[in-house]
Amino acid sequence: MRVAIFDFDGTLYAEETFKLLMTHLKEHPIYKTNYSRFYRSIVPPYIANKLKLYPTSKMKARSMQLYLEAFSGISTAEMDAYFEELKDKMQKDFNQDVIERLEKHQSDDVHILLVSGAYTQFLQRVTAGLTFNQIIGTDIPYKEDKIDIHSPISHVNGTRKTENILKILKDQQIDWENSFAYGDSYSDLPVLELVGNPVAVKPEEKLRNVAKERGWEII
Template identity: 75%
Template sequence: MRVAIFDFDGTLYEKETFKLLMNHLKEHPIYRSNYNRFYRAIVPPYIANKLKLYPTSKMKELSMQLYLKAFEGLSTSEMDAYFEELKEKMQQHFNQEILSRLKKHQSENIHILLVSGAYTQFLNRVTTGISFDHIIGTDIPYKENRVDTQTRIIHVNGTQKSKNIIEALDGKQIDWENSYAYGDSYSDLPVLNLVGNPIAVKPEDKLRSVAKDRGWEII
């Protein structure tokens, strides 16, 4: 079995998810009152990260943990409704060339995975209408069907992505050499290195350099 693995931010979606999520919370008619608490909590680690005193991976994980505090106690269906509000706006900025590649791989009977650090529930809502065999993201903790902010999230990023991919495909015979992976960031390298056909999508400088050195396709 061949697979095609797609990153989300900067690859399928041409912009940054978390910026959109922040603005959505800030302007939301129901939940915007919780924005200031989130902002005050995130500024100190954000500044420390810019000063290279706090790792980017931990910064991303903390941001997603703090963001959920705005929705403490909400049900699964309420979170679905919140994320659903973003679908139309986000799909306007899906990369059409990447969507074409995705559909081409589907026509070739290739197993399609979407792998992202974004919330899994969010990914399921905003990609409605696009068929994936598997979506791997950061799970939102729930307790008795309510958002549980006391449980630490496990952020899917870097090597965690490739680990989750291997786990999701456990028991299947994968033809890695003839499989595909699409990513835009240097942090996507662990995933890109899994396959024989890695594709760098509008890559950041560090990934572009690697892609050029290794003769990878660049979109």
């Protein structure tokens, strides 16, 4: 079985998810009252990260954990509705070149995975209309169908992406040499190195340099 692994931010989606989520919360008619508290809480880890005192991976995970505190006690259906509000806006910024690749892989019966650090529930809502065999993201913890802000999230980032991919596919015979992966960031390198056909999508400079050195495709 061949696979095609797609990153989300900067790859399928041309922008940054978390910036959009922050704006959505800030302007939301129901939940905007929680924005100020959320913003104050993320300032310390953000500043520490800029001063290189706090790793970027931990800062991102902490920010996502704090974001959920604005929705304490919200049900699955209510969060679905909140994320659904972003779908049309986000899909306008989907990279059409990447969409064409995805559709080509589907027609070739390639097993397609979307792998991202974004919330899994969010990814399911905003990619409605696209077909993935599996979506790997950061799960939102619920307890009795209410968001449980006291349970820590397991942020899917860096090497954890690769670990989750291998775990999900462990019972399959994968033709890695003839498989594909798409990413835009140097942090996607472990995933790109899994396959024989890595593709750098509008890559940041560090990944672009690696792609050029190794002769990888760049789109």
